[in-house]
Amino acid sequence: xxxxxxxxxxxxxxxxxxxxxxxxxxxxxxxxxxxxxxxxxxxxxxxxxxxxxxxxxxxxxxxxxxxxxxxxxxxxxxxxxxxxxxxxxxxxxxxxxxxxxxxxxxxxxxxxxxxxxxxxxxxxxxxxxxxxxxxxxxx
Numbered sequence: 001x002x003x004x005x006x007x008x009x010x011x012x013x014x015x016x017x018x019x020x021x022x023x024x025x026x027x028x029x030x031x032x033x034x035x036x037x038x039x040x041x042x043x044x045x046x047x048x049x050x051x052x053x054x055x056x057x058x059x060x061x062x063x064x065x066x067x068x069x070x071x072x073x074x075x076x077x078x079x080x081x082x083x084x085x086x087x088x089x090x091x092x093x094x095x096x097x098x099x100x101x102x103x104x105x106x107x108x109x110x111x112x113x114x115x116x117x118x119x120x121x122x123x124x125x126x127x128x129x130x131x132x133x134x135x136x137x138x139x
Contacts, residue, residue: 016054016062045069056084057092059099076106086113086126093126094133101137109134 038045042053043065050069054062071077079100085093100107111130 016052016056016065018053018055043069056088056096059095063099063103073103074105076108077104078108078110080110080112082112083114085111085130090126090129090133093130097130097133097137101134 044051050066052062052065052069054065056062085096088096097109100109111127113126
């Protein structure tokens with residue numbers, strides 16, 4: 001784990017995943033600078049790093065956990081979706097994009113999906129759906 005500091009303000013990392021996968025992440029050993037770490041049943045909270053278990057289909061839960069973790073929705077925020085949007089329904093993707101654009105003042109969204117030749121057509125369709133949802137939010 002690399003800790004990146006912004007010269008103006010410390011960067012804070014928020015990581016969310018389903019409970020099952022997050023519990024596996026908590027078992028990974030990593031070095032954290034000297035600071036107080038708080039563990040909950042499925043979450044880990046440090047000064048600059050928060051791991052929270054939440055389902056992207058349950059935006060109320062995600063919003064609550066991020067708010068409790070101290071996320072500043074007025075700060076520029078990067079969302080990185082790694083191999084996740086391809087697994088949720090179009091309506092859930094639409095709701096996620098609406099939530100992000102309504103709740104955060106300045107956002108950048110990065111979507112990464114692993115693609116093989118067998119899934120290119122499906123992923124292409126999902127990507128078009130995500131881009132269309134984002135476009136509708138901006139227009």
